[in-house]
Amino acid sequence: MCGICGIVGKYDKQLLEKMCDAMVHRGPDSDGIFSGTDMGLGIRRLRIIDLETGDQPIHNENKNLWIVLNGEIYNYKELKEGLIKKGHRFYTKTDTEVILHLYEEYKDDCVDFLRGMFSFAIWDSDKKRLFLARDRVGIKPLYYSFNNGRFIFASELKAILKDESAVKSIDSESLEYYLTFLYIPAPFTIFKSVRKLPPAHILTMQDGIIKIRRYWKLDFYHDKIEAEDDYVEKIKSMLEEVTKLHMVSDVPIGALLSGGLDSSAVVALMSEFTQHPIKTFSIGFEEKFSSYNELEFSRLVAKQFGTEHHEFIIKPNIIETLPKIIQYLEEPFADSSAILNYLICKEAKKFVTVGLTGIGGDEIFGGYPRYLGLMVDEHYQRFPRFLRAALSGFSGFIPQTTDSQNIGGRLSRFFKGSCANTNQRYLSWLTYFDAVMKSELLNQEVTVRNYIHNDYLNELETSDFIDKASYMDINTYLPDDLLIMADRMSMANSFELRVPLCDHKLMELCAGIPFSVKLKGLKLKSLFKKTLNNVLPQEVINKRKQGFMVxxxxxxxxxxxxxxxxxxxxxxxxxxxxxxxxxxxxxxxxxxxxxxxxxxxxxxxxxxxxxxxxxxxx
Structure with a gap:
């Protein structure tokens, strides 16, 4: 894992060095800079694969192509074998060099062959052409800015802000997104002059012209419905393949074990491919916050698979910890589980350098209660409009609680938007400051009339709205909340976090399974639970869904x-x-x-x- 950056136009090596230094936490093991004609590439490296010869930037045989990579390519050995047969020669054992030779062979289509998490930059010194790419799901971030003839990019926003000419002008549209959803979706950032490259996109720059293209889109097309047992076998096989790929490492590896279904499944699968006990890490709270604890379930999993288990009970000084977290998050970001992610990664780093986690399971297997809400809503919409309107007006009076379940809060959100269209209803369940609240809060006119989330809901052509909701979540909440948080909080501790359930081939498999199968009988993750039925303790399989919450x-x-x-x-x-x-x-x-x-x-x-x-x- 690394932090990458670069400048094209009005090149300033000292600025590039400052950008690298701003990301030292992402790569404390080494740094490197390549300076070309009016351009440069920079990197801070955390050594995971090929510890001795893998320092970057890396070049091809002719030294006319240079690359910096943040991430891991899990199928690089297989790709390398194919490239060697085509006559390519390698001087390192890294996945980074494999990408460079893929680019030689397939140009921009090289991304189609990659399986993993990545953001990378390739500079072609002959064509004076920059090529940037980000992985399909958005596991690894990439920011860019083009001002006054200088194009700069980096893994983190703070590196771009090292350019003193960068204008720190807040984007009012992004501020509205933040207040609505508690995060800012790609391509927006909090600053007008900086943008995120969205997941599954490539960016090219040549002769001052920038082009951005999407290279992958998740397809939810269900050509035929198979028997449930056939789906179970396919999921099992794919999970084993994915987990084995994600365990490739030249440094110690472990797992973050929350006690939930997804992280427990990852630990179970990891245990199949190692001779030694897996190091697992769990975090919990004092007794008075017991409703937020899942430690009893993580202990069951650790015991069943004989892991070397580490537990941490947090009594954090939030006032002291919060500024550190905000420094690494870089943008306004109000998902409070960032605190847990930061603390567990900090503790895990004392024992291992790489950790696997269960992020992504809720989106692909149907783990969010709001998906059940959509199933119930389909029947609720048959109620007379006057009754739904009355319940909508009553929603504000439903008592809410401050525990981890807050059933009253969920009911209130369900009834509140019950007379709007389906898109608006679903988005209202995800909204924190609604339009009325924002109009009273902001010292500016509320301008966002059509959220990018709405575009994703409309983009997928299907009659099943849960497919649409899942597709939207995979394109917004997953990369711009969960994955950006995972990246920032792990990298803040120079710790590599891997997300096997975000493997794009696993996602493609699950997207082809109808939600009527994945959520059978109003039961969250019913198909996934059946897949794990003889693998995990029944207490873990049957427990009530609980997020990673504080x-x-x-x-x-x-x-x-x-x-x-x-x-x-x-x-x-x-x-x-x-x-x-x-x-x-x-x-x-x-x-x-x-x-x-x-x-x-x-x-x-x-x-x-x-x-x-x-x-x-x-």
Missing amino acids: PLADWLKEDLRDFVKDSLSNEAIKKRGYFNPEYVSEVLDLHFKGKKVLTHQIWALLVFELWAQKYLDS
């Missing part, structure tokens, strides 16, 4: 109460200038007096203020 509501009322009030005071909000201080005061008042549960909204406001202190004030 007791945020309790922290806000106890440890963080004074800190929140100081950070979001009228004076602070007025000075910042983006939000209406009276409305922020109202939100705080309603929450702390117990009149409404506005935990996530307050967290979003707090994170934005702390982010602004770090990235705007400094």
Whole structure:
């Protein structure tokens, strides 16, 4: 795993060095720079494969092609064999060099052969052409900016901000996205002048002309429905193949074990391909936050597969930890589970350099309760409109709780948008600041009328709306929340996190299975559970779905109460200038007096203020 960067036009080697230094946490083992004619490529490397000869940038035989790679190509050995037969010669044992020779052979189509997580840059010095690519699912990030004749790119936003000519002007549309969903989807970033290269896209630049093209799209077409047992066998076989590929490493490897179905499945599969006990890592809370704990389930899995298990009970100083997390997240990002991800990666790094995790299972196997909500909603829409309208009006009065389940909150969201169209209803379940709240909060006109999420819902041609929802989640929530968080929090600790359930071939297999099979009888992940029925403890298979969550509501009322009030005071909000201080005061008042549960909204406001202190004030 690495941090890559580059400059084309108005080249400044000192700037490139600063960009590399800004990402030292991504690659503490080595650094490298290639300087060409008015351009340069840079890298910070975390050594995982070919520890001795794998330092980058890497060149081809003629030294007219140069590459820097962030990520891992899991099928590189197979690809290398084919390239050797075609006459290509290699001077390293790395996956990076394989990509370069694939590019020689297949040009831009080289990405079609890659299986793994990656963002990379290739410079063709003969054609003066830059080629950037990002993996299909968006596991590895890539940012870019083109201002005043200088094109710069990097694995992290903070590296691009080392360019003093970069304008730190907030994108008002991105701010609305953040308040709505608590993250900012690609291609947007919080700054107008910087963009993310979306997953499954390539970017080329030649003669000052930038072209961006999508090279892969997940297909949910179901040409025929097979027997359930046939699907089970196909999933089993693919899971074994994927896990084996993800275990290739020249450094110690382990697994993050939450106790949930997905991470437990990964540990079970890993145990098939190793002679030694797997090192597993779990995190939990004190007794008073027991509803957030899944430690009893991770212990069951660890015991069954004989892992070398490590548990960590967190009693974090959130006020001390939060600024560190915000520094590495780089953009306003209010998914509070980033705290858990940061802390577990920090602890795991003491024992291993690489860890596997279960991210991606909910999207491909049907693990989100909102997917069941869509199934129920199909019947609910047959109720008379006047009744649905009445329940929508009543939704704001449903009592909510601050525990990990918050059934009242889920019911409230379900009923609230029940008279809107299906797209709007689904998006309303994912919304934190709705249009009315944003109009009162923002000191600007609310301008986003059609979210990019809506485009993804409309893009997939299918009559099954759960397919559409899954497709949208795979293109937005998965890469721009879960995977960006996993990348940032692991790399903050110089720790490589791998996500076997995000393998694109596994995704293609699962996308071809109808949700009527994957969610049989209103049961989340029913097909996946059947696949694992004789593999995992029944307690793990039958347990209620619980996300990787923190007791945020309790922290806000106890440890963080004074800190929140100081950070979001009228004076602070007025000075910042983006939000209406009276409305922020109202939100705080309603929450702390117990009149409404506005935990996530307050967290979003707090994170934005702390982010602004770090990235705007400094």
